[in-house]
Amino acid sequence: MSDAYIIGADMIAFGRYPGKTPAQLGGEAALMALDDAGLTIDDVQVAYTGSSFTAGHSMCQQIMREIGQTGMPCVNVSNACASGATAVREAFIAIKSGLYDVALAVGTEMNPHGLLGGGPGAGLQPEGVFGSGSMPAVFAECGIVHAEKYGTTMEQFAKIAVKNRKHGTLNPKAKFQTEASLEEVLASDMIAYPLTKLMCSANVDGAAALVIVSEKKVKKLGMDRAVRIAGSGLASDPWEANNPELFDPNSVTRLAANQAFAMAGLGPEDLNIVEL
Structure with missing residues (x-):
């Protein structure tokens, strides 16, 4: 090897x-x-x-x-x-x-233009929540669960978008080259609560x-x-008992991250920067 x-x-x-x-x-x-x-x-x-x-x-x-x-x-x-x-x-x-x-x-x-995952439906899914046919809706559901569990506010979600837009101004190859204020992010069109337009990734x-x-x-x-x-991990969504209500998209992330950590012989405490 x-x-x-x-x-x-x-x-x-x-x-x-x-x-x-x-x-x-x-x-x-x-x-x-x-x-x-x-x-x-x-x-x-x-x-x-x-x-x-x-x-x-x-x-x-x-x-x-x-x-x-x-x-x-x-x-x-x-x-x-x-x-x-x-x-x-x-x-x-x-x-x-x-x-x-x-x-x-x-x-x-x-x-394509528009919401990823949108368009005509293929029937009701056997697992997951009805209405999560587009990516903004899926992650909006995740945001609601996170807010309920940790008390996360809409302003805190918006600050992530503010940070990302600021970082984009430092990258000449990023799509957006201008910053967005917290007020602008919060005031932009609501796509899927709690996500506004400027909180969503552009296609x-x-x-x-x-x-x-x-x-x-x-x-x-x-x-x-x-x-x-140093390490690499790859995983797929495991079946979980709460799937009929709301799947946990972070489960697959944890599985892959743990694989990478194990291969590298490192842990989260050893990292200086994370892109998630």
């Missing part, structure tokens, strides 16, 4: 690209990540692409048509909001196993990529800025 290292990373500016395809966006991100690593597509031995709305469209192969068809193995990953992260995990496992020395992981998506297009290599490759390249992946 080998440790796996990230040596290249990049993303396109998130926004709307009506004149492009998901493969073109993914190809652009892939080339930028390879350039960041000082490698070319000919150096890549295996590629993984995560995309949710283009599941079944052989997106990885389409990206290779954009940036170079070398005959490498291409793997397509569709895992809802975790599609890109799962592609990264699969590349990590491929390197960790010792089978490959250079892997490329790409995430690309062109989102935009984007792509990002990572180049992951083995320890042997890092030494061969003589790179001193390689970042070792």
